[in-house]
Amino acid sequence: xxxxxxxxxxxxxxxxxxxxxxxxxxxxxxxxxxxxxxxxxxxxxxxxxxxxxxxxxxxxxxxxxxxxxxxxxxxxxxxxxxxxxxxxxxxxx
Numbered sequence: 001x002x003x004x005x006x007x008x009x010x011x012x013x014x015x016x017x018x019x020x021x022x023x024x025x026x027x028x029x030x031x032x033x034x035x036x037x038x039x040x041x042x043x044x045x046x047x048x049x050x051x052x053x054x055x056x057x058x059x060x061x062x063x064x065x066x067x068x069x070x071x072x073x074x075x076x077x078x079x080x081x082x083x084x085x086x087x088x089x090x091x092x093x
Contacts, residue, residue: 001025001026001046001047002025002026002028002043002044002045002046002047003020003025003026003027003028003045003046003047003048003049004027004028004029004030004036004039004040004043004045004047004048004049004073005017005020005027005028005029005030005048005049006029006030006031006036006048006049006050006051006054006059006062007029007031007049007051007078008031008032008051008053008054008055009051010031012051012078013029013031016049016078017029028043028045031054031055032054032055032056033054033055033056033057033058033061033062034056034057036050036054036059036062037057037061037062037065040062040065040066040071040073041065041069044071044073045073046073046074047073047074047075047076048066048073048074048075048076049076049078050062050063050075050076050077050078051077051078052077059077063075
């Protein structure tokens with residue numbers, strides 16, 4: 001299984017990658033909006049772990065791009081944001 005972890009906080013990114021690799025998943029990472037957008041545009045993933053707040057842009061915009069390209073990558077939103085509006089926007093996308 002190929003997983004993309006999009007997270008800008010280094011400690012959280014490191015913890016997620018170590019845990020997933022320990023379970024024998026193939027893991028790629030992106031820590032800012034531009035590199036994340038490039039990876040989701042060019043490659044296919046079985047699963048994407050997505051932070052909403054990224055340097056350079058919003059994870060919700062990445063969800064919009066996935067939808068626009070009709071990609072079927074599974075997405076889990078991993079975020080410290082807890083506003084109802086963000087939750088609704090993420091679910092709608």
